[in-house]
Amino acid sequence: MSIELRLSRASRIYRPSEPLEGKIIVKSPSSISHYGIRLTLNGSVNLQVRGGSAGVIESFYGVLKPIPILKKSIEVRPSGKIGPGTAEIPFSMILRQPGEDNLERFYETFHGANISIQYLVSVDIMRGYLHKTISTTVEFIVESDAADLFERPVSPEMVIFYITQDTQRHPLLAELKSGGFRVTGKMSTQFSLSDPITGELTVEASALPICSIDIHLLRVESVLLGEKIVTETSLIQTTQIADGDVCHNLTLPIYVILPRLLTCPTILPGPFSIEFKACIVISFQSELSKLHSKSDPTSPRLWRWKLCHLNWFGQDRLIRTETTVTKMKMCI
Structure with a gap:
């Protein structure tokens, strides 16, 4: 039976x-x-x-x-x-x-x-x-119910970012420090959960050839345990937006589809909270990087820049960000 x-x-x-x-x-x-x-x-x-x-x-x-x-x-x-x-x-x-x-x-x-x-x-x-x-x-x-989805209209918003060797706080290769590096772009900061993360990125200058440009999607889960909040950040998915050394001053599109079961509307702190981050990761070609080709992408490396760019907030399937250029930080 x-x-x-x-x-x-x-x-x-x-x-x-x-x-x-x-x-x-x-x-x-x-x-x-x-x-x-x-x-x-x-x-x-x-x-x-x-x-x-x-x-x-x-x-x-x-x-x-x-x-x-x-x-x-x-x-x-x-x-x-x-x-x-x-x-x-x-x-x-x-x-x-x-x-x-x-x-x-x-x-x-x-x-x-x-x-x-x-x-x-x-x-x-x-x-x-x-x-x-x-x-x-x-x-x-x-x-969420359809009535909740359209209770507040979703207006398109973008945040502008830039990264250079001076915005990084972890050790860098000597060639990158002396030769310089500059990347600019923008990324969507408010959208429905069913919409992709969109934006664009431009490599204006680079002392070393680029190996890869990726978008890391991270979840930040916090649980209230007694009087202490235990927070854990983990990687959800990686989306590659460029492979190899890209042409300078060429605009690259950013388009990241969110995995449904692994994401949800941000839940603000209470007994638990769920938040998300999107990180721009730029890896460079160097002799040192060849020795660690399978290194953990979430770990800082001399030949890798990692920019925590998006910090999602919102409810009812809306994801909003309030991160500005001055709040960009190193993700470890």
């Missing part, structure tokens, strides 16, 4: 005001009796502290108590029998009724290193004391 949960949408994306619909598909070679078929919805923020900036005491606690978001259960069918073959049992369940009080706000689905916001739908076929309950679980994705 097998059981399958098949949601009505292949994308598995739903909004809180929409019904979660689908079918429970039961395959059995013979007729079976049951004591009810129950459908359960669970949503929670799962927190844990591990590695990185966590100390010995913080790591000892490990997984923290989840923050509940959603807890609902309905009986799809009362006690009865399921005939042999394949049986399809439809179901429909509203995530949030109008005017209903939630345990917590409906955060959007997010899979991080220390923080995970997850929504699950489970079905249980109860068969009494002499038989094991048959169950299966499927994750579905929650996004």
Whole structure:
């Protein structure tokens, strides 16, 4: 005997005001009796502290108590029998009724290193004391309601940046210090979560040939543990925008698509917070770099510049940045 949960949408994306619909598909070679078929919805923020900036005491606690978001259960069918073959049992369940009080706000689905916001739908076929309950679980994705998306209009904004050998705080190759280097550009600072990061970059001068120009997307997860906030920064993805030595004074486009499950609207500090950064990383060709071709891209190197450029803020699927040129800093 097998059981399958098949949601009505292949994308598995739903909004809180929409019904979660689908079918429970039961395959059995013979007729079976049951004591009810129950459908359960669970949503929670799962927190844990591990590695990185966590100390010995913080790591000892490990997984923290989840923050509940959603807890609902309905009986799809009362006690009865399921005939042999394949049986399809439809179901429909509203995530949030109008005017209903939630345990917590409906955060959007997010899979991080220390923080995970997850929504699950489970079905249980109860068969009494002499038989094991048959169950299966499927994750579905929650996004903000359409009304929330357009509550505030998104206006295009750009931040202008420039980097030279004088703006860097970590040690550099002697050739870069003496010969000089200058890169200018701009990047979008306010956009919807479904839009890409856009902008442009121009290499005006460089004493050494360039090996690669990349955009690092980072997540900054903070968890409140007692009176201490444990913060961990981790790499989500790397997007290369230039390979090899680029022509000087040539405008290079910046276009980075955000991975849906690994990003979410910024959540401001509370029991936890989730923020993001985009870093421009410029690597140069040198004899020293050839000896460390597989080095960690997040670590500072003599032949690499790393500029923390974007710091996202916002809510309801809007991502805003407030970083200016004077706030640019070295990312380690």
